[in-house]
Amino acid sequence: MPNHPPRTARSGTALLCALGVTLLGLATAGCEDDTAAASGRQQSDATRADVAADSDGGRTLPLGEPTSITYKSGSDHMRGALRVTAVSVRKGDHAELRTAGAEPSDVRTTQPYYVTMAFENIGENSLHYPFLNTPTGLEDTSGVDDQPLIAADTEVAACPGKDPDDFAAGAKVSLCKVFLVPNGARPSRVTYSTGDATKRPVSWKVTR
Numbered sequence: 472m473p474n475h476p477p478r479t480a481r482s483g484t485a486l487l488c489a490l491g492v493t494l495l496g497l498a499t500a501g502c503e504d505d506t507a508a509a510s511g512r513q514q515s516d517a518t519r520a521d522v523a524a525d526s527d528g529g530r531t532l533p534l535g536e537p538t539s540i541t542y543k544s545g546s547d548h549m550r551g552a553l554r555v556t557a558v559s560v561r562k563g564d565h566a567e568l569r570t571a572g573a574e575p576s577d578v579r580t581t582q583p584y585y586v587t588m589a590f591e592n593i594g595e596n597s598l599h600y601p602f603l604n605t606p607t608g609l610e611d612t613s614g615v616d617d618q619p620l621i622a623a624d625t626e627v628a629a630c631p632g633k634d635p636d637d638f639a640a641g642a643k644v645s646l647c648k649v650f651l652v653p654n655g656a657r658p659s660r661v662t663y664s665t666g667d668a669t670k671r672p673v674s675w676k677v678t679r
Contacts, residue, residue: 534678535556558588559587577651581651603638632648661675
C-alpha cells in the first residue's frame with residue numbers, strides 16, 4: 472500500500488506557500504506604493520519650488536531685498552532661476568546724457584536716474600545672451616512707467632549696463648540702467664517681471 476504524506480503535512484505546506492505568495496505580493500505592492508509616494512513628493516517639492524521662485528510677484532519689497540524668479544528668456548529660451556535685487560536708485564547727471572548722445576529734448580525735459588540691479592544665477596543652467604536687465608522698469612510718482620535711455624553712441628559711463636554673453640550657474644553680476652524721469656516727478660518704485668507672471672512684476676519701493 473503506497474505511503475502518502477499525512478493530510479496535515481500537505482495542508483501546512485500549502486499554507487506556507489500561499490503565505491509566501493501573499494507576503495511577496497504585499498512587499499511588491501509596498502515597493503510600488505513607496506515609489507509612487509516618492510514620485511509624488513518630488514513633484515510636490517518641484518511645485519513648491521516653482522511657487523516659491525515667483526512668490527513675490529505683485530508685491531513691493533524694500534530696496535535692497537532680494538527675490539527669486541523663474542527665468543525664461545535669452546537667445547536659446549533656456550529655463551532657469553535667478554536671484555534679483557534692486558540695489559539702488561540715484562540721480563544722474565545731464566552732462567553724462569549729452570556725452571552718451573541723448574536727444575537734446577531729453578536733456579532739457581527729463582532728469583536721468585540710474586537704477587542698479589544685482590543678478591545671481593541660482594539655477595543649474597548656463598544662460599546665453601540672457602538680457603538680464605531688459606525687464607527692469609522704473610515707475611515715477613505719477614504712476615507712469617518712465618522711459619529708459621536709448622543712446623546711439625555709447626552707454627553712460629557712470630551707469631554701465633552691458634549684459635554678459637554667458638551667465639554661468641552660480642555667477643553674479645551688477646548692471647545699471649538709465650531712466651529718464653520727467654522734470655517735476657520722482658522715482659517711486661523699481662519693477663522687474665517675474666518669470667512666467669510678467670503681468671505681476673515684483674517691485675521695490677524707492678525711498679527719498
